Each structure stands twice: as structure tokens, then as C-alpha cells.
Amino acid sequence: MKNIQNSKSMKSPILIAFIFGVFSYMYGQNQPNIVFxxxxxxxxxxxxxxxSxxxxxxxxxxxxxSGVKFTQAYVSAAVCGPSRAGILTGKYQQRFGYEENNVPGYMSASGIIGDEMGxxxxxxLISEYLQEQGYKTALFGKWHMGNADRFHPTKRGFDTFYGFRGGARSYYEFDENNKSSRKEDRMERGFGxxxxxxxxxxxxxxNETIQFIEENKAQPFFVYLSFNAVHTPMEAHPDDLKKFPNLEGKRKTLAAxxxxxDRACGKVIDKLDELGLxxxxxxxxxxxxxxxxxxxASLNKPLGGTKANHLEGGIRVPFLMALPKNKQKNTTYQYPISTLDLFATFYNIAGGNEKQITxxxxxxxxxxxxxxxxxxxxxxLYWKKEVRGAIRHLDWKLIRYPDRPAELYNLAEDEAEINNLATTHPDIVNDxxxxxxxxxxSLERPLWMLKHKYEKAAIERLDKYKN
Incomplete structure (x- = not known):
């Protein structure tokens, strides 16, 4: 009898651990994985x-x-760094002094400069909130949120990091023929x-993303796959260039x-399918x-404008969302949304209450x-880069410039922003x-500013590609 009791007492902790493990696994599986x-x-x-x-x-x-295509998806900034800052915080980045200027960049001597910028x-960040929800978090690729160690992804809620700290780099390894002296260009695994x-x-x-998914398939994970593609430098794989014999120059390189x-995205999605995730x-x-x-040589048609300006071509972006269990398959969503919405969406689907975050x-x-x-x-929706700015209210959009009167467009009738209605609707302009x-x-003062000569270059780019 004593031996039997001892046997039961020995098995009880094992049984409890087993049951706990089963429930933990089931709970983890009920929390959807997030691949951004x-x-x-x-x-x-x-x-x-x-x-195309x-x-x-x-x-x-x-x-x-397999999911939802959004026809009017907007970013919160017309350049890389501020846009990503808005995504990671779920806030207009200007609220905390991160004006629509990249870090580090072509900044004036006033305010924060160099590696102090971040x-x-x-x-x-959303990565920190998801960690608290029990998620394994990873960033693969471009960071661009500050080069100093204190801004490092592994100190901002990412368990795994494979990428580079800066805003752009070569697509090939550095060697004698391909050099860079900048620390932020170097590929980095983990910290330092x-x-x-x-x-x-x-x-x-x-490939790194696939490995992370394989290693964390039994628990909820958040992957931020932050490509530098198709940012300059214009470097394509030779095998990919062969696939576009009818194109030339930058357009051919961009296609490759x-x-x-697309191939890289397909590999990740295929791995999710293979693992039943x-x-x-x-x-x-x-x-x-x-x-x-x-x-x-990118095309934003039928939209006018480009990166770095507030015409639709600078701030409206392609946007796809595939929900768990194939919900809303092959559908289109036509109301305006913002990449700021990703924070609340991810947090909610992870089991959090986004309304409790101020x-x-x-x-x-x-x-x-x-x-x-x-x-x-x-x-x-709002956009602001120093003097320049824009507001979209319902289907009316006002653009404020430093060197000309404001322009007004009705996007429901004119998404290419060809017909300026400012003089015919002065009341709407005023409102x-x-x-x-x-x-x-209501915003904070910018922590850093762009040199004025680069603002002039942005206006010249706008005029060249307006329509």
C-alpha cells in the first residue's frame, strides 16, 4: 500500500505538468499567429x-x-522611417516629436542629430505588447528606428532580430568590391x-523567417518581415533579370x-501551409x-505624386489582409484605413483590449x-512634414504647401488629384x-528637422510627378 501511495505521489506532478502543458499548447494555438x-x-x-x-x-x-484587398489604405508618412514609427506605436508619430523625416538623415544642426535620433x-511598441500576451516576436530586415544601441530591436520587444539598423543597404554581402563603413549597414544577428x-x-x-516559424510553431508568434526591397540600391539577382526580356533600365531591375x-513572400506563406498554421x-x-x-522607376498610377509628398501617390499604398480560417476570402474593402490601425488590430487578435491603451x-x-x-x-486622416501637410475628411482632401496656395480635391470623383477645387469651395478649404x-x-515640436534644401528637392519632385 505504501509503495502504491508513493507511486501515485510521484505520478501526480507528472500528470499535472502534462495537463498544464496540454492547456498551454491549446491556449497558444487559439491565439492567432501574426505575420506582418x-x-x-x-x-x-x-x-x-x-x-500590373x-x-x-x-x-x-x-x-x-485568399483575403481582403484594401483600395484606400494609407500610411501615416510619405517616407520610410516615420511611417514605420507610426505602425509600431499605433500613433501619429508627430505626437511624440517624430516628424516626417528619416533617422539619421539630412538634418539640420538644431535638435537631435546622428545616432541620437531614434x-x-x-x-x-506593438512588439512589447505582444510579448506580454505570450507571443514570440521577431524582426527580419530593415529597422530604421535609430542606430544607437539603446534603440536596438532586441531592446524594443523583439526576441529575435536578423537584419540591419539603417534604412537601406546592398542586397549582397560586403567584400573588397562591395564596401560600407557604416555600422548600420551591417547585417546583424541578435545584438552586436x-x-x-x-x-x-x-x-x-x-529563409530566416521560415526558420523562426519552424522553431516556434507550437506557440503564438509575431513576425515583422521588414524588407528593404525594393528600395535602392537597384540590385537584382541575375536570374531574375532574365525573366523580363522586354523591359529595360531601372524598370527591368525593379521588376526583377x-x-x-514576391518569391520571398511565397516561401513564408508556403511554410505556414506546410506546417498547418x-x-x-x-x-x-x-x-x-x-x-x-x-x-x-516605380509606378503609382493612376495616382499622382511619389514618395516624400502628400499627393495620393506618396501616401496611398497596396494593402492585403488574410484572416485566420479564410474569413472574408477574395473580398475588397473600400473605406479609407491607415497603417496606424495595425497596432490595434494585432493587439486585439492576440487577446488584448486595444481600448485600454491610451x-x-x-x-x-x-x-x-x-x-x-x-x-x-x-x-x-492627417499628414504633416514641417510646413507641408494634408488632411482628408470623408472624401475631401486639402494639401498645404510652403510655396503656393492650398489645393482641394474630391477623392471620390478625382483620385488622381487633377481638378483643384479650392477656388470653387472656399468654405470647405476654410473648414x-x-x-x-x-x-x-496638439502635436509635440519636432525632435529634428530637415535641411531646407531637401524640402526644396521634395517640392521639385512633386511638380515633376504630380500627374
Whole structure:
């Protein structure tokens, strides 16, 4: 009898541990995985699902058919760094002094400069919130939120980091013929351990993501796959270039780089399918700002404008969302949304209550895309870069310039922003000016500023690619 009792007492902890493990696994599996894929400087029209006949994007086209395509998705900034800061915080980045200027960049001597520039440490990122929800978190690729160690991804809620700290770098490893002295260009695994990859970088980022998914398949995970593709330098894999014999110059190189981007996305999605995780994963694909047509030959048609300005071509981006269990398959959502909404959406799907987080400007998109809420997610959206700014209220959009009168467009009738209605609707101009100013005065002063000569270059780019 004594031996039997001892046997039972020995088994009880094992049984309890087993039961706890089963419940932990089941709970983990009920929390959807989150795969967020962000491309860099892609053109609005440069994907098959956006209507391109020149570029080949079969995997992203398939993703569009498996989920929701948003026709009016906006970023919170027309350049890379601020846009990403808005995504990670769920707030207009100007609220904490992160004006629409990259870090580090071509900044004036006033304010914070160089490696002192970064996403302020008093801002809590979505990666940190998801860690608290029990998620394993990873960032693969471009960071661009500050080069100093204190801004490092592994200190901002990411368990795993494989990428580079800066805003752009070569797609090939550095050697005697391909050099860079900047620390932020170096590939890094974890913290402070710089490594190079022999692979074309876009493929290498996909491979690292796949490995992370395999290693964490039994628990909820958040992947931020932050491509530098198709940002300059214009470097395509030779095998990909051969696929576009009818294109030339930058346009051919961009098509090949986009093909590699699509292939990398396909590898990650295929791995989710292979492991049986797709049904319990939300996948989002979007771009960080409009395409810079002058530097990488991207197309934003039918939208006017480019990266770095507030015309639609600078701030409206391709956006796909595939929900768990194939909900809302092959559908289109037409009301304006913002990449600021990703924070609240991800936090909610992870089991959190986004309404308990103060200061968010984004909203949870789930009730809107499922049809539970038929209202607009946003009646008003804002953009600001020093003197320049824009406001969209319902379908009216006002753009404020430093060197000319403001322009007014009705986007429901004129998404290409060809017909300026400012002189025929002065009352709407006045109302939107006042509304924009009320928002503007609620913001923090910029922590850093752009040199004025670069603002002049931005205006010249706008004029060249306006329509």
C-alpha cells in the first residue's frame, strides 16, 4: 500500500505538468499567429493584384484572393522611417516629436542629430505588447528606428532580430568590391554580432523567417518581415533579370527585384501551409510609402505624386489582409484605413483590449472587414512634414504647401488629384484648414528637422510627378 501511495505521489506532478502543458499548447494555438510583411518604396501599381501587366507577383496575387484587398489604405508618412514609427506605436508619430523625416538623415544642426535620433524610448511598441500576451516576436530586415544601441530591436520587444539598423543597404554581402563603413549597414544577428549573408538579401530574410516559424510553431508568434526591397540600391539577382526580356533600365531591375520580393513572400506563406498554421494566422502585406518614381522607376498610377509628398501617390499604398480560417476570402474593402490601425488590430487578435491603451490613433480593423461595423474606420486622416501637410475628411482632401496656395480635391470623383477645387469651395478649404490646425497644435515640436534644401528637392519632385 505504501509503495502504491508513493507511486501515485510521484505520478501526480507528472500528470499535472502534462495537463498544464496540454492547456498551454491549446491556449497558444487559439491565439492567432501574426505575420506582418512590409515592402519598401514599391509603386502603387507595381503588383499583379494592383493591375500590373509588366510585373510578376503570383504569390501576392494569390494572397489577395485568399483575403481582403484594401483600395484606400494609407500610411501615416510619405517616407520610410516615420511611417514605420507610426505602425509600431499605433500613433501619429508627430505626437511624440517624430516628424516626417528619416533617422539619421539630412538634418539640420538644431535638435537631435546622428545616432541620437531614434524612436523615443518612452513609446511602447506593438512588439512589447505582444510579448506580454505570450507571443514570440521577431524582426527580419530593415529597422530604421535609430542606430544607437539603446534603440536596438532586441531592446524594443523583439526576441529575435536578423537584419540591419539603417534604412537601406546592398542586397549582397560586403567584400573588397562591395564596401560600407557604416555600422548600420551591417547585417546583424541578435545584438552586436555582425554577420554577412552569401545569399541575395531578400531570399536570406525569407529563409530566416521560415526558420523562426519552424522553431516556434507550437506557440503564438509575431513576425515583422521588414524588407528593404525594393528600395535602392537597384540590385537584382541575375536570374531574375532574365525573366523580363522586354523591359529595360531601372524598370527591368525593379521588376526583377519585385519578383524576388514576391518569391520571398511565397516561401513564408508556403511554410505556414506546410506546417498547418495558415488557418490560425493573420497575414498582412503592405508598403511603407509611395514609390519614388525618379530613383527606382516605380509606378503609382493612376495616382499622382511619389514618395516624400502628400499627393495620393506618396501616401496611398497596396494593402492585403488574410484572416485566420479564410474569413472574408477574395473580398475588397473600400473605406479609407491607415497603417496606424495595425497596432490595434494585432493587439486585439492576440487577446488584448486595444481600448485600454491610451493615445492610439489607429483602430481595430476586424469588425470593419467582417461587416460587423459598417461605418468608416476613420472620418479624418492627417499628414504633416514641417510646413507641408494634408488632411482628408470623408472624401475631401486639402494639401498645404510652403510655396503656393492650398489645393482641394474630391477623392471620390478625382483620385488622381487633377481638378483643384479650392477656388470653387472656399468654405470647405476654410473648414479643413481649421480642422488641420486644431490637430497640428496638439502635436509635440519636432525632435529634428530637415535641411531646407531637401524640402526644396521634395517640392521639385512633386511638380515633376504630380500627374
Amino acid at each position: 510583411i512590409l515592402s519598401d518604396d514599391a509603386g502603387y501599381a507595381d503588383f499583379g493584384f494592383q493591375g 501587366k509588366e510585373f510578376k507577383t503570383p504569390h501576392l496575387d494569390a494572397l489577395a484572393k 524612436l523615443p524610448l518612452d513609446q511602447k 554580432n555582425f554577420e554577412e549573408s552569401e545569399l541575395y538579401l531578400t531570399d536570406a530574410l525569407a 527585384m519585385t519578383l524576388a520580393l 495558415r488557418e490560425n494566422t493573420i497575414i498582412v502585406f503592405t508598403n511603407d510609402n509611395g514609390g519614388p518614381s525618379d530613383t527606382n 493615445g492610439l490613433d489607429g483602430v481595430n480593423l476586424l469588425p470593419y472587414v467582417t461587416g460587423e461595423n459598417k461605418l468608416r474606420p476613420h472620418e479624418t 479643413l484648414y481649421k480642422q488641420f490646425f486644431e490637430w497640428e497644435v
